[in-house]
Structure formats: structure tokens, C-alpha cells
Amino acid sequence: MIQQPGTSGLIFNEPLLWEKSRKGRCAMSLPKQDVDRSVLDTDLTGDAPNLPELSELDVVRHYTRLSQWNFGVDSGMYPLGSCTMKYNPKTNEVQAARQGFASAHPLSGDEFSQGALKLMYNLEQHLAKITGFHAVTLQPAAGAHGEFCGMLMIHAYHAKNGRQRSKIIIPDTAHGTNPASASLCGYESVNIKSGPNGILEPETIAAIMDEDTAGIMITNPNTLGLFEANIKEIADIVHSKGGLVYGDGANMNAIMGIVKPGEIGIDVLHLNLHKTFSTPHGGGGPGSGPVAVGKTLEPFLPIPKVVKELDTYKFITNRPDTIGRIHTFYGHFGIMVRAYAYILSMGAKGLADASKLAVLNANYIKESLRGTLNLPYDKPCMHECVFNDQFQKEYHITTMDMAKRLLDYGFHPPTVYFPLVVEGAFMVEPTETESKEDIDQFIHAVKSIAQEAKDNPEQLKKAPRLTKVTRMDEVLAARKPCLRG
């Protein structure tokens, strides 16, 4: 009998800070005032802000309790497909907290920021090397912002060539943000379907690629967790009509150290440091979405750009073809420190091994759950595998029911109902950092839930039962949203 991580236990209620507040309560004692009070002109003062008055212990308990309601990768397996919730090594935090980095001020000027500039320069060089590209910008704030930055460069490239184009090709296995990024640049999305085995067929692209099409946006590996094996041929077709290939590198964590996107026909690629390079993700962010380009798009990179002259680093802004600035200052610097720490501590071999383990773990889950859950695209996967609820239909159990029930077993649910090309998708991404023992526990939990679907479907309909908040009424929440506390 495998012991599952999920169990019931005492959970503390916790009111809002304002409800705990008592007049005059304070976290410190200030020394007695020894100068005369000087009253400000009433024109300069307004009503005091409504801040809660609390003791230190009140505050510590408040946030400790809230953190105990949460589920993070530090508390359990978080197999959220496509989102890559990989573990964030604590050394990243230690390096980012070093005083020189943590206290760096963006207005201190190049002269007093040499360490920070050197880190940015080196990180750009490493990312360029890992991806096989010529140059990198670290400015974008997250993945979709990176996409937008990349598409602005493609737009600027066509404008520079004297003839703007109107369309962009987007496959059904791309990330949902791709069409939004293209639309913001004024391009109309032309959606295409992937082939029966889940990857793109060159003929599909050849049939619609024309000289009014700015290019294609390909997520590789795609959102089915499959490698787009025809990428080179597709890139040749797009290039032959004067278009460019945008690579969505959100899934780079499957091929880092193995495949260089810059060498397989992709012209511009964004990375998610908060996925591939183990920086915090979700509410713990912020994100960071560096963009790598080949020589064709290099002149269009955002400014300011870090350059190295002899042993000195500085920002330059004098670049005539640049798309301009896309973020205040230089992007999310603290996140860059964490990603740099990760790259240096892993080393080249370590990064490649991480990709291999991520792929191995996903395939292990896929094979172990074969027969338990349906596999709509049954072929070796990359870093994530996509199941659906086809086998559970006869018991009227859905992907949502199984995902909710996983919470009771102590696992964060996987991504559900995405990608859209799979009905009832149940998309698992274990990442490289889970041990075989933890993955086996997860597999056992899913198998137990599949058994419950047969034996006791009503129990699944009511799940989760052990969490602080049980099954939510999502329909009521959407129809009658309560937007005030």
C-alpha cells in the first residue's frame, strides 16, 4: 500500500487583517518623543490611510496561515502541463539576495552597475549559445510579452523591406497567446490544423503560405508535448515566400542542451525564464521572457542594449532600426540573477540532463497510465503527455472530476481542457526534478481515482473533500461574480 501525501488535518481559519486590527496595537515600541510636535498645515494632510493595527505575532500568524492554505511546488508535485512548474533551487534565491544585486538601483548609471551589466551581458551570451541564436534581449516581462516583442521585430523587418504583410499562420497546437501577440501587431491570424499524428504537415503550410503572410508562429515542442519534426521543411517553405518563423520557446525545457532552435530554421524565439530556467512562477514571479534572434532580426532588438567594450559594460540606445523600449528600465533584473545562477550551477551537461529527465519522466507517466486514461495521440512525447477522459465517459466522470479528486490525494491537478485540440484534455508535466518515488505515488493516485470512477463515481463528483475549500460552484461564480470583498 503506497501512502499518499494527501491527508486531513487541522487547518486554521484566518480573518482579514482589518478584522484583526485593534486600535493602538503596534509591532514595536518607539522611544518617547523628545522634540516638540510640529503640526503640518491641514492643506498638506489628508485622512490617514486605513491601515490595520496589529502586533508582530498577529502578522506572522496571518501570513503563515495563508501560506498553509496554498499549494506550491515546495509542498508537493505540481504537474501542470504547459506551465512547467519546475522546482526553483534555493541557491537562486541566495544569489539574487546578495546585496550588490538586491540593492542595485536602475538609475545609478553604467559606471556603478558594472556587476549587474556584466551579469546581463553574460546571461544574454549563455542564452544565445543555448538556443543557437546570434543575439538576445532580456527586456520582456514574460512569455507573451516576449512573443509581442518578437512579432514587433517581424513587423519592423517587413516594414524595413518596404512592404508590410497582413497575415500570420498559427497552428492549432500553438499557445493561446500567439494569436493575441500577432493581432497586437496588426496581423490577422490564419489558423491551421495539425496532422492526424499531432504535428504539422508541410503541405498544409505550403497550401496557404503566400507573399501577404508575414510568417508562422510555431510552438515547438507543441502543446501536445510533441516535437514538430517537420520544422526545417516548414521553415524553408515560409522563407521561400519571404516570411519569417517565430518560435514559441515556452517548451524549451524539453530540448535545452539538445536542440538549438536557431539552427533549424527559426528566426526568433522567446524563452520563459520562469519555466525553463527555474525562476519563480505564477504568483511568485514576476516572469521573464527573453527573446533570441538570428542576424536577420538583430538590428530590430529593443533598446537599451548591453554591450561590452574591452572590460567595460554599458547600455547603448543608438540603434536606428530598433523597435524601441518595451519595458521600464531593463526588464526583471532579479529574475535574471536567478536564471544565471541556475545556468551556472547546472553547467552545459546539467542543462541537457535536465531536458532528458523531463522527457523521460513524462514518458514514464505516459506508459504507466496507458490503459488507465485514454491517450488521444499515442506516440513518444517530450516533456509532457496529454490524456483525456474517454475511458471514464461511461461512468459520467469528467477530467474535471478526476483533477479535483487529485487534490485529496495531495497532488496539484494537471492542466485540464488544454490543449483545445484534445476534448477533455488531462495534460501532465512532471518536470525533471520529481523523483521516481514521487512520480510512482502520482501514478498510483491516478490509478486509484480511475478505479473510484468505476466503483464510486458520486465520491468523485463531490471532490475535493479534504481541502479547506471544497468543490466550488464555478457556474454561479461566473454568472453572478462577486467583485467586492
Place this chain on the structure above:
Amino acid sequence: MKELKDLNFPDDVKYTKDHEWAKKTGELVTIGINDYAQDQLGEIVFVELPEVGDIFSEGDEFGSVESVKAVSEIYIPISGEIVEINQGLEDAPELVNQSCYTDGWLVSIKPSNASEFESLMDKAAYLDMLKG
């Protein structure tokens, strides 16, 4: 989701490949989504409709239906001008789930080309399409 045999497809309306229905009443045509579409979408939480007076050509997107699962665009099956929209859906989008052919109708349109309505599918043709 229901089996095909448990879904309701009335004989007195026409059907489209996008799982809508259209019914002619005098000069006007009423449009909604059919039982298959509402069943696939699940619990509908919001319906976005055009404004009265908007003019569309066949195949144009004229609004969207949002369920807990997804937002789906809806396409106009025939060209014409919107003469009435179902105001009741603003407060009660669940009408589309409860009675998609009656209280859950979406818009009423004044067709600009009568032949477009005639070329929509009847129940038998639509069911053939669904069964593939």
C-alpha cells in the same frame, strides 16, 4: 454530455454546420444555437450579442457564447440586419441551456438574401453531418 439519441432536434427549424438553428417567421428569421452545441459547451455563463441594426454577411462572427469551459464565437448563417436581440440572456444566460429553441434564442434577423435560408440543412441532413 448526452448521447446523440438523447438530444432534441425539432423538425420545424433549419440547421447549420456550426450547430446553430434558424427558424423563419414571416419575413424574419430567428437564430440560436442547437441542443448539440449547448450540450457540448456545458453551463453557459455569458452571451455576447450584436446590437439591433448591425448588418452581417453570411459567415460573419456576430457574437460569442461563454461557458465554464470556453468562449466560442457564433457565426451568422444568413446575411441581413439584426432586428431584435434576446435581452433576457443578459441576466439569464442559462436559458440557452434550458430551452435553446424557445426562450434561449439569440437574435432575429431580416434576411437580405432569401435563398441563403433555403440552403441551410434540414434535420435529416444535419444529423447525417453529425454522425459523420
